[in-house]
Amino acid sequence: MTRRVRKAIFPVGGLGTRFLPATKAMPKEMLPVVDKPLIQYAVEEARAAGIEEFIFVTGRGKSAIEDHFDFSYELDRVLSERGRTADLAAIKAMLLRPGQVAYIRQQEPLGLGHAVWCARNLVDDEPIAVLLADDLILAQTPCLKQMLDAYTGGNLVAAMEVPREQVSRYGVLDIGAESGQRVEIKGIVEKPTPEAAPSNLCVIGRYVLDPGIFDELGRLDRGAGGEVQLTDALARMIGRVPFHAHRFEGRRFDCGDKVGFFEANLAFALEREDLGAACRAVLGRYAKVGASRSKG
Ligand code: UTP
Helix, strand or coil, X not given: CCCCCCEEEEECCCCCHHHCXXXXXXXXXXXXXXXXXXXXXXXXXXXXXXXXXXXEEECCCCHXXXXXXXXXXXXHHHHHHCCCHHHHXXXXXXXXXXXXXXXXXXXXXXXXXXXXXXXXXXXXXXXXXXXXXXXXXXCCCCHHHHHHHHCCCCEEEEEEECCHHHHHHCEEEEEEEEECCEEEEEEEEECCCCCCCCCCEXXXXXXXXXXXXXXXXXXXXXXXXXXXXXXXXXXXXXXXXXXXXXXXXXXXXXXXXXXXXXXXXXXXXXXXXXXXXXXXXXXXXHHHHHHHHXXX
């Protein structure tokens, strides 16, 4: 029987250099899409998938993330005094309870694989979910839930096709047999050139990992970009445990990138009942300006 996935790791130790200067003193994962930080979307997605324990791998300058999920006495009192019951309920609902959450320091941003390895002592012999908050996914069924519903053991990654010329930003999959959304994986390579890539099916930041991953990561071998790559550990496990990709349903936004982040804000605002119409009107005005500029 497949073991239930109860714990999730949120690696938030990266420096977010593509978002400087915004990320100089503020974690990239606290950037808001409309009015909610990226990390909160990821935590809500994990909760919706039944995750009960939340492990954040953080670094220096990331304490805003801890504060965000903690009780705020002043805010609680002020909202109560002002009778803001709906806001108060929303704030209470997003708190992570004592014992349900742990924060570990990565100390040095040595790569995603290293960040995941830092959580090893908080995980028993059980499969574990990993979510990267900068991959934001708008979906009817949250992406991690789709994956856990399909999970039958081993390693499972979320995947989508990207244009060939963009594959060198991703972990790229060598594909075997396919059945519905499930793809058997024969190989994986981190950030290959378009010519060397085995396909254009790429890994997106959602993983369900066999606990054997921690021993593999413990070698701390450096891969692409001189970083300890999760991709390399996954590649070494092929043949020992099942490895599949899940072609998820939904729209993914790369919020580690400025244009992706801008598009996420547009898409999420347009979806909102309270903001959609007003945002559409603004967008209409800018579309006209854009059209007249491109003509001129
Ligand atoms: P990125 O590759 O986007 O790196 O990491 P980054 O440092 O955050 O951003 P840029 O490229 O400098 O702008 C993908 C995810 O892995 C985490 C990041 O926090 C992000 O969620 N990560 C990366 C770590 O936790 N530790 C690391 O050493 C590297």
